[in-house]
Amino acid sequence: MNATILHESRGRIRFRLRQKQMTLAQADLLEAWIQGKSWCRQVTVHERTCCVILYYDGTRQAVLNEIRHFSWQEAERTTALPAHSSRALNREFEEKLVAKVVCKAACTLFLPSPLRIARILWHMIPFVRRGLHCLLRRRIKVELLDALSISISACRRDFGTAGMVMFLLEVGELLEEWTRKKSVADLARCMSLNVDRVWLRTAQGEVLVPVSQIQPGDAVVVRAGGIIPVDGLVLEGEVTVNQASLTGESIPVPKRPGGAVYAGTVVEEGECVLEVKQASGQSRYDQIVHMIEQSEQMKSEAESKAANLADKLVPYTFAGSLLSFALTRNVARALSVLMVDFSCALKLAMPLAVLSAMREAGRAHITVKGGKFLEAVAAADTIVFDKTGTLTRACPRVAQVVPFGGKEEAEMLRLAACLEEHFPHSMANAVVEEAKRRGLRHEEYHSKVEYLVAHGIASTVDGERVLIGSAHFVFEDEGCVIPEGEQERFDALPPEYSHLYLAVGGQLAAVICISDPLREEAKEVLSALRTLGITSTVMLTGDSYRTAAAIAAQVGVDDFRAGVLPADKAEYVARLRREGHTVLMVGDGINDSPALSEADAGIAISDGAAIAREIADITIAADSLWELVELRRIAMALMARIHSNYRFVIGFNGTLIALGVAGVLPPATSATLHNLSTLGVSLRSMSRLTTQTQPVQNNNLQNG
Structure with missing residues (x-):
């Protein structure tokens, strides 16, 4: 990659690619490639300026060396892109917003009055249709208020007010749709699968391969506690699958040969061989988006309260308008009340605040x-x-391996790693990593592995039953014994460590001492x-x-x-x-x-x-439990913002209604202030709940 460093500080670098333009696909590819690196903490790629802002861990030189060797062809081959591009979504809505504003300005400045009026009347049709639909269904909703206010303005030949109200409503709807889709898309990507490797069944046995190499038709093995990485069909085995993350089902679902399973669900019991149907697992994205958009149970009580309150207040706004007209016989004052409602701000601001908080939490991992x-x-x-x-610590380490019954220490560690690698947990990972550190290769020479929740693992090697797990599992449940004459060695095991017990053929074969600081x-x-x-x-x-x-x-x-x-x-x-x-x-x-x-x-x-x-x-x-503190702060700040939004929406819109009834504000001003306040409270809801600053200094470097 040819690039020039523009700014640099400790752990942060900003550089520009030496190319005239960057496509959306290239920007997504570069961002995904950098995010896949272990040293990347956060990266943002700006496709318009061909600039990259990178926060990293590790040494500066190592990061620059990898960036120098980046190539588009290699990245396309090794990097999986998301099924849906947030960048493309942003570009789509940016163009829609700019087009709407330019069109409004051009019509106002250049269209003659008769054509401008005709355009407004044509533009009214969808609003009036939605209002009539509510009326026919005997529902007093915000669509009816919008239709009445626009229609009354047009009947009074106040076409400027009618046009401005429709423009503000459309801009508000566009911003609402944009923000909601963007927030849901960001959240869905956070919740999408993060599976690096899977067990692929081949003619030579099971092989651990990167998930990117999996193709439709391949056979993948998934065992108890494992996440299903791809959509597929069960070829062999019977399992119970927890599908709560996709379907909300609280009870695991049994799956037999021929049954369909989906990426992101988890095998609770048993093991199976899957035939891959959709290798990329990208359908998971759409499933999560559907879950977020449709699942009412995910909504907070504050969101539900806002939606219910908004619907309840619409009839009162309508009644207030009628009362104003009855008392004053002034259509303008009644229209000023109709121009204001609580529904838009309440229904829009609260969900946006929640989605933005979830997105902010996502940025904090x-x-x-x-x-x-x-x-x-x-x-x-x-x-x-x-x-x-x-x-x-999430990464405990093996401090000592104590063999029993004349077993060899290295062989026992090799055997333990061979079993534990199938069921990743912090202590299991420690065993596997220690074997790797000592250069012990553990070939798959055992039979079917059985995981017993909260107890341990059982298998068969060379015709003997092999167990690894807790003392309760090995000695009490399975009845294993300590080899004769080695009780003193067993009693002398270091008490400061956690212990994993490995038994072969009913006798203790080794105790793995794990340091868990x-x-x-x-x-x-x-x-x-x-x-x-x-x-x-x-x-x-x-x-x-x-x-x-x-x-x-x-x-x-x-x-x-x-x-x-x-x-x-x-x-x-x-x-x-x-x-x-x-x-x-x-x-x-x-x-x-x-x-x-x-x-x-x-x-x-x-x-x-x-x-x-x-x-x-x-x-x-x-990495750190401090994220619990950040989570609590975000949650508390969210609830404070929601309560603040409540007070502002009720207070501000109530004031507009009062000023409209008093004749202080004309309808056009009421509509403008109401819609601007809705946009304002929505933009505030989208803003960060916490602030973050990064030091920046100037530097320059060129790629050779």
């Missing part, structure tokens, strides 16, 4: 699946945390949440009481529970809600899924189990 969950976050007084991967920011985050109104913080874990007590003391939670199973977590959350608390649950594993569903809002860590992310109402990035 927080995915929120509906407005009601932001409302729950703002109202919450209790937060319940899972321990492993949530309060502790507390997140550095955890204590400060909990303190910040308390300053934002959270009164109770609780930690739930399946670990021993000793380990849980140590972590609880370090992080400073108000209460904790140790040795809990998934059902125990869900019941604890349910009990808090029955006691009148508004509860948030934060977790990352399959075993957290029941509690995430039970909470007023479930919050999942982005690199946790797929089923946790799908069931959760909110997903935060794994």
Whole structure:
């Protein structure tokens, strides 16, 4: 790539491509390519100026080296573009808005009066038709008020007022449609799949390949807890699939050979082989857009209240106009009241505020699946945390492997990694990464892998049953024993670590000691949440009481529970809600899924189990718990803005009605002020709830 750096500061760079123009497709491709890099925090590509603004992590030289080697041909081959372009959507509505304004100005300035009047009368037809439709259905809605105000103005030969009212209404509708589509599109992209690799079944066995290489007709293996990456049909196996993220069904759906499954749903039990029907998984985008637009259950109480109040106030506006005419016999005063209604601002501003808050959360790497969950976050007084991967680091590391029964340490780690890589969780990832770090390749030589929620994994290797999981699973449920003469070694295991137990043929073969350090920011985050109104913080874990007590003391939670199973977590959350608390649950594993569903809002860590992310109402990035604080601030700021919007809309429009009845404001002025206030409150609702500034300094560099 040939480019010139325009401005640069620490972690930020702005450069311009050395080409005269950039197509929308090229801008989308470049942005997607950069976003796919591990060092990219945020990137914006401006196609009109061929400029790129990039925020990055890592070393400056490494970033510049990759950008220098960028080529359009390679990017097209390796980068998957979104099914729908937000950039194209913006361009479409920009052109519509400019065309409408230019057309209005040209008609006003250059058309002779008879033609201008004829155009206004022709333009009135859709508005009058919608008003008559409401009247015939015996509904007093805002469309009837608009039709009456425009028609009365035309009958009074005040064509200027009628034309201006229609222009403002059309601009408002255009801005509403633009903002809503843009917000929904941005939100849908946040919620779209983030699956990098899948298990592809080949003649040589299962191979882990990038999802971009999957083609229709391929056979993909998905196991319990895994996310279905593509639309397809079940070829082999029987599974139960959680489809709540798409259909809202609370009960998992059984799928048998021949049954259709969809990208983004999650296998809860069993495993299956899928025949790929739509490789890209792009249909997921349209499914999410439909869900966001149609699902009333996702609307916050404030949005529903605004919509209901807006509809209830329309008859009062109509009655006020009639009363004004009856008292004053002045058509102009009655018309001034008709020009003003509360419905537009209330119905437009509240959803825009919620969608904008969700979009702002998305920019902070927080995915929120509906407005009601932001409302729950703002109202919450209790937060319940899972321990492993949530309060502790999301990337625990293997500190020690202790073999038993004469087994070799490397071979036991290899075997453990071979099983654990099928079921990603923070501790499983630690085992897989340690094997990779030691250069241990683990070929697929075991039979079918079975995952037992909150317990462990079972399989068969060389005719022997192999187990890996908790002490409860290995020793109590499965009845495995410690090899003779090694009890002392077992009792001497380091207590400061979490333990994974590996058993082969009914005997303990190894204990994998995992260091799970507390997140550095955890204590400060909990303190910040308390300053934002959270009164109770609780930690739930399946670990021993000793380990849980140590972590609880370090992080400073108000209460904790140790040795809990998934059902125990869900019941604890349910009990808090029955006691009148508004509860948030934060977790990352399959075993957290029941509690995430039970909470007023479930919050999942982005690199946790797929089923946790799908069931959760909110997903935060794994990098830092400070996103919980940002989420709470956004939610509280949203509710403050909604209440402020209520006060402004009711107060301002009430004042306009009063001034219209008093004869102070003519109809045209009332209509203009009302529509401008609606646009103003809508634009305010679309503005950022929080501010962010970045230092900038000047620099220059050319690509050689």
